[in-house]
Amino acid sequence: MTRVHDMGGRFGDGRIDPGHPEDPIYAQDWHARALAVTLAAGALGQWNIDMSRHARERLSPRDYTDFSYYEKWISALADLLVDTGVLSADDLAGQGDDTRHPLAERALKAEDVAAVLARGGPADRPMTGMPAFAPGQRVRCLRPAANRAVDGGHTRLPAYAAGAEGQILRCHGAHVFPDSNAHGLGEAPEPLYTVVFAAAELWAQPERPGDEVMLDLWQSYLEPA
Template sequence: MTRVHDMGGRFGDGPIDPAPGEPLFHKDWHRSAMALTLAIGGAGEWSIDESRYARESLPPKDYARFSYYEKWIAAVANLALARGLVTREELAAGATGPAPGARPLRAETVEPALRRGSPASRPGPAPRFVVGQRVRTRLPARNTLVEGGHTRLPAYAAGHIGRIVRLHGAHVLPDSNAHRLGEAPEPLYGVAFDAAALWGASEGAGDEVMIDLWESYMEPADD
C-alpha cells in the first residue's frame, strides 16, 4: 500500500552530513537536470502532483540508488513518454523530428513564471473540522481512487489521532490531480500529532509532529 518514498520514521539510514559550505550544484549535469526539469515543467504538460507521483513510482531499486537529480530526470523521461511527448524509440535513439504542437517555456517568461508559481488554493467546500478538534487519520494510508496511487498521508501518521491546529482553505487534492482525475479541491488543515503516540516513545515531553492533511484523510475522533 505504500511506496519507497514514504520513509518518515524509517530506521537504518545512518548519520546526516550537514556539509557546510557546499556548492549549489556538485556537478554540471545537476545544473542541467534542474533547469531541464523546471523548463519542461513550465511547458504545462503535467502538474506538480504528477511529477511527484512519477518520482515516487520509480522502481524501489532505482529510487534507492538514484541521487536526487537522477530521480528528477527519470521522472521527466517517464512523464514525457506517458503524456505522448516522446516515443520509446526516441528515448532510445533521439528525436525523429519536431513536435508540431510544442509550446515551450520561453526565456523571457521564466522569471515571471517562477515569481508567480502555481498556487494550489481553490474555491472549495466549507471546512468540516474546527481548530482544536480531534481527528483520526485513514488507516492504511492509501489512495482511494487509484490502487497504488499518489497520496500525501505519510504511512507513519496513518490511523493516528491528531488535533486540528490551522485551516489552510481549500487546496487541490493530490490524490485526484496526480492521476488527471480533476483538482477536486478539499479543505486542507494543519494537524498536530503527539510524537510519543506516533513513535511509541518520544525524545522529549511535548514533542509534536505537524502535518498538513486534506479533509478526506480524516474522520472525527470520538472519545
C-alpha cells in the same frame, strides 16, 4: 498502499545531514541542468505537479534506492515524457526525426523563466461549503495510508501518521486534492488543515518525547477522534 519512497520516520536510517550553509547549491553541475529541464518540460502543460511527484514514486524500488536525488528527477521526467506522448523512447535514444514538435510554441524561453518561477503554481482554490473540522478539534488519520480511489496511487498522507491522533491547528482553505489530481481525475479541491501530533503518538521511542510534529493534511485523510 505505500511505495518505497514513503520512508519518513523509519528506524535505522541514521541522522539527516542538512549540510553546511556554505556548501554549493548543487553538488554537481548536471544537477542544476536536471532541475532546469524538469521545470522547462513541466511548462509544456502536459502534466501537473502531483503527476510529477507520482512519477518519481513509481520508479522501481531498486532504482529508487540506488538513484541520487536528481537521478530520480531525470528518470521520472523521461517516464512522463513518454507516458504523455511528448516524446517517444526513440526520441530519448536520439533516434527520432527532426520534424518540428507540435508543442514547440510552448517552449519556455530564457527571458520568461524568472516570471514563471515567481508566479509558481498556486494550489489554493475557492472554498465551497463549511470545513468538516475546526481548530482545536481532535482528529485521527485514516489507516492504512493509501489512495482510496486508485490502487497504489499517489497520496500525501505519510504511512507513519496512519491511525495517529492529533489536533487541528488551522484550516488553510480549499486546496487541490493530490490523490485525484495525480491521476487525471480532476482537482477535486477540499479543505487542507495543519494537524499537530505529539511525537510519541507517531513513534514508539521518539528522540524527544515532548516534541510535536505538524502535518498539512487534506480533509479526506481525517476522521473525528
